[in-house]
Amino acid sequence: MYVSPIREPLIRGEKNYSQVTKDILAPMAGKPSIYWYLGISLALIALVFGAWATYQTVYYGIGTWGLNKTVGWGWGITNFVWWVGIGHAGTFISAILLLFRQKWRTSINRSAEAMTLIAIACAGFFPLIHMGRLLLGFFIFPYPNTRALWVNFNSPLLWDVFAISTYFAVSLIFWYVGLIPDLGTVRDKAKTKIRKAIYGFLSFGWTGSAKHWSRHETVSLVLAGLAAPLVLSVHTIVSFDFATSVIPGWHTTIFPPYFVSGAVFSGFAMVLTLLIVARKALNLEEYITVNHIESMNKIIILTGSIVGIAYITEFFMAWYSGVEYEQFTFMNRAFGPYAWAYWIMMTCNVVTPQLFWFKKIRTSLTATFIISIFVNIGMWFERFVIVVTSLHRDFLPSSWSMYSPSLVEVGLYVGTIGLFFTLFLLFIRVFPVIAIAEVKSVLKSSGDHQKTAHHE
């Protein structure tokens, strides 16, 4: 086996295979800590706020929102795009980094993918609730009906239905297929009968046979090959919701690549926010090391810079196109009544990630944590700027208007954040947060202890 003399170890400490199993399963055993209870209580309070807002919206209609005739898309669509974007990191880590043979992904792919699934669920909620009549949500699927009518396959909103549901379904099986062997480990390590039965059921009867492993790897590799273009297609199609319209500020061919890099950018920021806390709380600092954080920060610099260039290109194109409506929209974005939102976006997304050029900052956990939150905020404002500033001053000055969210809209957003953290906190109790088998398979070549022994 080749052991690189220059690459930094991915797993710290003196580990052997059974120690890896023990360490990763530890957070699932025993009673949850006080911090876990505190976290889930806060998350549930947020969720209750969201439930109240959902009730208001369903009972009284979207008149309870702050939308008006001019600004028909507000926080709802902003949140939708924000959540979908956050979902992109998980698939990016597990699919694209797998295809590029990046071994460092093994410590973070499981939790990032779980985060993806939860984020897509949060995202999907917004278009559904935005319909106003939630119970008729199934109208978006092409099913034979008494009206003999089909859906509009020419509409990007319909493409979204297919993109988001496929993305959720494929991410789910990708994640679960990866979980099967680890659930086998949980089953075999289970102490109680009930636990054994539940994980036995969930582990699909995994035995660890060489033939199963070989085919399991093939499945993972092909799924990665499928998920890689899929993840790029999803945010591309989300960007079509805007780009195929004729609204100044939306009608831009740069949108697909700009949205995809923005999505990966915000996704990695969210992964960092969560993992910096989780690695400490779950005692997994030897598996999710500063190296992992640094690698993710490098991706943040790359995607953040792409996003920055996209902002500037957009502005340049508005001027260069010679279209006065386009020019007005962009001047209005930067210097109009929503300029504060625009400059928050610019600062958080373009300036802060550039700090990661300094090695001191990108290897500092505190700095990374703060910057990752800045990026989360910046990316939310990016979507807000795109949605609201393009709409609020339209072609007819008499219909210009301002938009601010109602309490119900705020409640829906806070509610999805509550949902996100509730499900994530449940996830870390129920499933192994790190891919045990994958970490074991890189232990020989990348474990700290093994590397030192090899080169002595």
Added chain:
Amino acid sequence: MNKDYITAYYNDEEELLKAVRQLKDKGLEILDVLTPFPVHGLDKALRMRRSRLSMVAFWGGAVGAALGFLFQAWVFTKGYPLNFGGKPFFAIPSFMPVTFEMAVLFAAFSMVFAFLIYFKLGPGAKTVIHDERITDDRFLVVVGIRKESNYQEIEQALIATGAEGITHNV
């Protein structure tokens, strides 16, 4: 496994790989190898065939793409043609996103289901768990015994490869 077999443990994947190669060279029948994680090179050592699962994914994807495309084409030209702003009814570019998503969906699901069905794995599947340490840190080789006489011979061969905890069911 109804056959007579003999099992041996290893603590390390490189040791296991070497042992499997030696046992194969001796012409012994290896019924199964159980490991806690995928050991690279083991499929070659066991002379496994190349997986055909990628072909399942390809054809699944092809069916998905065809279904998606043809359905949209049928809806807009035969089923219920609607005029959307004077755009063409048979608009190939605007059918592409749904076609692509359907291809990915069908490819992924057909392959995963093929994998699970072929190996009879699934929720609550009844499989024999040889040893609970296999999913932790042990590597197990199961060697088939053809007749009573060569049992000793196999045991000697296994000991020579550094195996531990040899057991058998005869």
